[in-house]
Amino acid sequence: MARPRSFDPDDVLEIARQVFWQKGFQAASLDEITAASGIAKPSLYAAFGDKHALFLRVLDRYHDGILGWAERTLAQPGPAREAIRQWLTGFIPYCSGEKGQRGCLSINSATDGSLDQAALRKSIERYNRRLEELLCTRLRADRAQFKKGFDPDITAHTVMVVHAGLMALAHQTPDSKQVKAVIDQVMSLLA
Amino acid sequence: MARPRSFDPDDVLEIARQVFWQKGFQAASLDEITAASGIAKPSLYAAFGDKHALFLRVLDRYHDGILGWAERTLAQPGPAREAIRQWLTGFIPYCSGEKGQRGCLSINSATDGSLDQAALRKSIERYNRRLEELLCTRLRADRAQFKKGFDPDITAHTVMVVHAGLMALAHQTPDSKQVKAVIDQVMSLLA
């Protein structure tokens, strides 16, 4: 029994994500987001709260997207190594060439010193924990495939480090072949 | 034949580095730097130019420091693997525990979307190129120690990726033992 919203919040989050991803949290202004989305500021504030809260929503959405895809990819049948290789390979477009310029929104946010807000840190930590958990679970499940002495926990963390490194170096837009070669080399650890 | 400077530019760069490292480029204000250094803004501007130019000076100094240390460490006698392991191990204080919070100034800057300035990009690229070159040179020199089929170029890049990943995940202040375990596992690739 009131005037209905004239926009889909999801659409706005999508646009806000693009702006934040392109510019970073600090450099992205709400004016840019209102301009890009056509939504006036008071509506934004009413729907999402202040800039930090909006960013948190955007980041959580981003995390959910990647986690969903990781869950699907890592649940694949076949050797764990191939599932993980495929997961990492899926990032190649985002850490080389044109799309690579932006890197990973989560890592960009984590390395942004201005974002030491508790809520942000928690979101990123939860995301990383969950991702590592997925890797770990898969490696443990397929433990029999590996050599004696293989440590799934450490290996999962190593894969996390490699993933973070690829995304951090994405801003230099490396050659995708080079990225692929690194993935191949690291995958030789899963034996 | 004029009034001399009342401060050592190097001291100011050191203080500016701390502020930029702590807060990030955007969030660090010149007022904080003037407060921390005791130097008034007009003196800062006269000595270093605007905020971007000051940051560039700070970053170049930072790069030089790390490169100098890398040159010394990687020139060590003995197996290449041990030299590189020692090099990576040296970063442990900076990617775990208390100091780790800040991560790496260069990587933080690279992932900061607001810094797509040409000069910044070039500085970071040159730094990464030089670092990879040092690794590469060392691995090539010790080629005989490795198995047939060992590729020093790809391996150097893999080490770069691992280094970047460790520094990117530094903000989560992981346990130093975990970091060490990852380094050990990756070093097994140098065989």
Added chain:
DNA sequence: TCCATTATGTACTTTTAAGTACAGAACTTA
């Protein structure tokens, strides 16, 4: 049809931080 309620858009306030004008201080050299 009128009312209560919630969204919208314009235009504002406020804050913060970058950058600078200018007067005066400190030094060198003639």
Added chain:
DNA sequence: TAAGTTCTGTACTTAAAAGTACATAATGGA
């Protein structure tokens, strides 16, 4: 010691961006 030059500090201007007040529009229900 005076002139010329460059540095320093106070206080300012300016710009940008976060957040909001308020009048108005759109809806569901009585």
